[in-house]
Amino acid sequence: MLNTLTRYWWILALRGLCGVLFGLMTLFWPGITLTSLVILFGAYSLANGVMAVVSAVQHHDRWWSLALEGLAGIVAAILTFMWPGITGLALLYVIAAWAIVSGVLEIVAAVRLRKVIRDELLLGLSGLASIGFGILLMAWPGAGALAVAWLIGVYALVFGGLLMGLAFRLRAKQHHDRQQPHGSPPLGDPSHVGA
Numbered sequence: 001m002l003n004t005l006t007r008y009w010w011i012l013a014l015r016g017l018c019g020v021l022f023g024l025m026t027l028f029w030p031g032i033t034l035t036s037l038v039i040l041f042g043a044y045s046l047a048n049g050v051m052a053v054v055s056a057v058q059h060h061d062r063w064w065s066l067a068l069e070g071l072a073g074i075v076a077a078i079l080t081f082m083w084p085g086i087t088g089l090a091l092l093y094v095i096a097a098w099a100i101v102s103g104v105l106e107i108v109a110a111v112r113l114r115k116v117i118r119d120e121l122l123l124g125l126s127g128l129a130s131i132g133f134g135i136l137l138m139a140w141p142g143a144g145a146l147a148v149a150w151l152i153g154v155y156a157l158v159f160g161g162l163l164m165g166l167a168f169r170l171r172a173k174q175h176h177d178r179q180q181p182h183g184s185p186p187l188g189d190p191s192h193v194g195a
Helices: 002-007 009-027 034-058 064-082 088-113 122-139 145-179
Strands: none
Touching: 009 034, 009 145, 034 064, 034 088, 034 145, 064 088, 088 122, 088 145, 122 145
């Protein structure tokens, strides 16, 4: 699984980049309308979901949580595109449910990933950020549209940044593994010189 993750680190980086771009567009478009927010969220959710499913297909073992996370994103995108006139409250609950389901599945994937990469917390942190974001949306459903847009934008930036951090950490591990002779301590091993 680790070899597949390091080989396809760029898919994780693309997911993170989509999150960062979605977050920036949401934050820097202060007069965003609900319809625009629905379209932006649907596009982001679809891209993130497809890339998660592609990542899952690349893994031959322990792939189910990533596949479920991707399917949750695709379903959320389909729901938002099927009802572009969705009310703000309904969109809020779709986004919150997607974030909580994705967060739980990211934490499951992080627990499995920790078995092969030492000291790896970024995926788990992105899962916690997703769950926290979903809970905040459900706890304050009456917040104004601008406040919700800002909250969504900040979440997407944090989530995207964490995924990009994990992707580049996997890329560094791939580079390290290529330069080390077989049998060298893994990246993050305390016995590794310069760790």
